[in-house]
Amino acid sequence: MKMTKPAEFKTQFAEDVFHGLTAYPKTLNSKYFYDKKGDELFQEIMNLPEYYLTGMEMNILEEQKEEIAIEFNSSAGFDLIELGAGDGKKTKVLLRHFHNKGFNIRYLPVDISQNVLDQLTESLNKEIPGLQVEPRQGMYKNVLQQLSDYTERKKVIMLLGSNIGNLSQEEAVLFLKKISSAMTGDDLLFMGADQKKDPKMVLDAYNDSQGVTAAFNKNLLTRINRELDANFEEDSFLHWPLYDPETGLASSFLVSKKEQTVQINSLNLEVTFQKWESIHTEISQKYDDTSVRWLATEAGLELKGSFSDKDNYYKNYIFQKS
Numbered sequence: 001m002k003m004t005k006p007a008e009f010k011t012q013f014a015e016d017v018f019h020g021l022t023a024y025p026k027t028l029n030s031k032y033f034y035d036k037k038g039d040e041l042f043q044e045i046m047n048l049p050e051y052y053l054t055g056m057e058m059n060i061l062e063e064q065k066e067e068i069a070i071e072f073n074s075s076a077g078f079d080l081i082e083l084g085a086g087d088g089k090k091t092k093v094l095l096r097h098f099h100n101k102g103f104n105i106r107y108l109p110v111d112i113s114q115n116v117l118d119q120l121t122e123s124l125n126k127e128i129p130g131l132q133v134e135p136r137q138g139m140y141k142n143v144l145q146q147l148s149d150y151t152e153r154k155k156v157i158m159l160l161g162s163n164i165g166n167l168s169q170e171e172a173v174l175f176l177k178k179i180s181s182a183m184t185g186d187d188l189l190f191m192g193a194d195q196k197k198d199p200k201m202v203l204d205a206y207n208d209s210q211g212v213t214a215a216f217n218k219n220l221l222t223r224i225n226r227e228l229d230a231n232f233e234e235d236s237f238l239h240w241p242l243y244d245p246e247t248g249l250a251s252s253f254l255v256s257k258k259e260q261t262v263q264i265n266s267l268n269l270e271v272t273f274q275k276w277e278s279i280h281t282e283i284s285q286k287y288d289d290t291s292v293r294w295l296a297t298e299a300g301l302e303l304k305g306s307f308s309d310k311d312n313y314y315k316n317y318i319f320q321k322s
Contacts, residue, residue: 014267017224021264021271021279028220028254030166030282034113035223041216043087048212050204053162054090056314057192061093064307069097071188071305071318077104078154081147083140084163085109088120091160092127099128106132110143141178148182155187162194162314165250165285169295172285176299180321189301189319193287197313199245202286206241206250214239217252217281229265236260240278248286253278292317 009015013032020027034042046054061068072078080098082091088109098105107124111117117135124133136143147155157179164172179189206213217239221232238255256273263270287295289306292315296303301319308315 010266011227014228017228017264018267018269021269026271026277026279028279028281030252031112032223033216033220033282034116035219036115037222038216038219039113039116041212041219044212045208045216046089048208048210050208051213052201052205053194053314056309057160057162057316058090058093060307060309060314060316061090065094065097068094068190068307068316069101069103072098072156072190073101073103074154074186076153077106078156079106079108079150080156080158081108081110081150082158082160083110083143084159084161085111085120085135086116086161088124091158092124095124095128095131099131106134108134108136108147110136110138110140112137112139140175144178144182151184155183157183157187157189159189159191160316162192162284164191164295165194165287166283167285168283169285169291172295173298176295176301180300183321185321187321188304190316191319192314192316193292194284195308195313195315196245196248196286196288199243201313202243202250203241206243206252206284207239213241213252217254220281221254224264228267231263233260237279248288248291250284250286251280252282252284253280255279289315297322 009018016029016032020029045051072080085091095107109117109120114137117137121133121135124131136146164175167175183189218234218237221234221237224230225232236257238257240253240255241250243250255276255278257275259273259275261270261272293303296319300322302322304318304320306315306317
């Protein structure tokens, strides 16, 4: 590996790619999956028959929206702050219900992708006219610092899609502590968490028969090519998921199918891969009630209740600040 560390990285993406590909073992952060093409691929993934998470959470929200509304609402109304809003497909189930009931609500979708936020805002203006929408682009931790000033009425911070699973348990505790610090006594956290289940069911969700998840994983290499002037060959890497039923940890890798060298010109970096060497690109932690209670306790939160599908494959938990 040959490198000359840039005097100053032009973007956080450039810095993270540099450090990830000069580490051992090599890593790339899954948050960078979501460029315009990555957004499109993830929308496809959510509609795949193997990707059970979206359908199960959608059913929970559809079938139990009235009970959820009772938990969320207050006499002064509330601010619904969604971290990782994406296309808002599932959230719209709740937003339509709240709007039809005449709730005094302000919706603040947060996402790293400005492209996604623009599309979501446009669709909401058409589908739920009159809904107050204030999008926030950026990393969760930065936006949470801003939103901690929202103290004039109840806040409901929402994290759907089991996004908490993309963090290690140590990272999840730190992240939930940041959320807790932005909450007051009346505020709520509403968080989805995929549950431990049949290992084959989990693996199939990250290795679909149509190869969309593989394309989503490999698109990260294409993004590096485009934004950092590199020459990765997608076909030279294999998408490989793993699942450990003991710990509940699902992981995704890109595995080099041959010995090869990649030039990343804007970083003055030459990266050498041995045959079958991997890049770790994603984790997706699966939980159960015991591990969720542990997370809450460590983060200064109290588990108030949960909503689940009939098989307990997926749950949405409600927390208050301890």
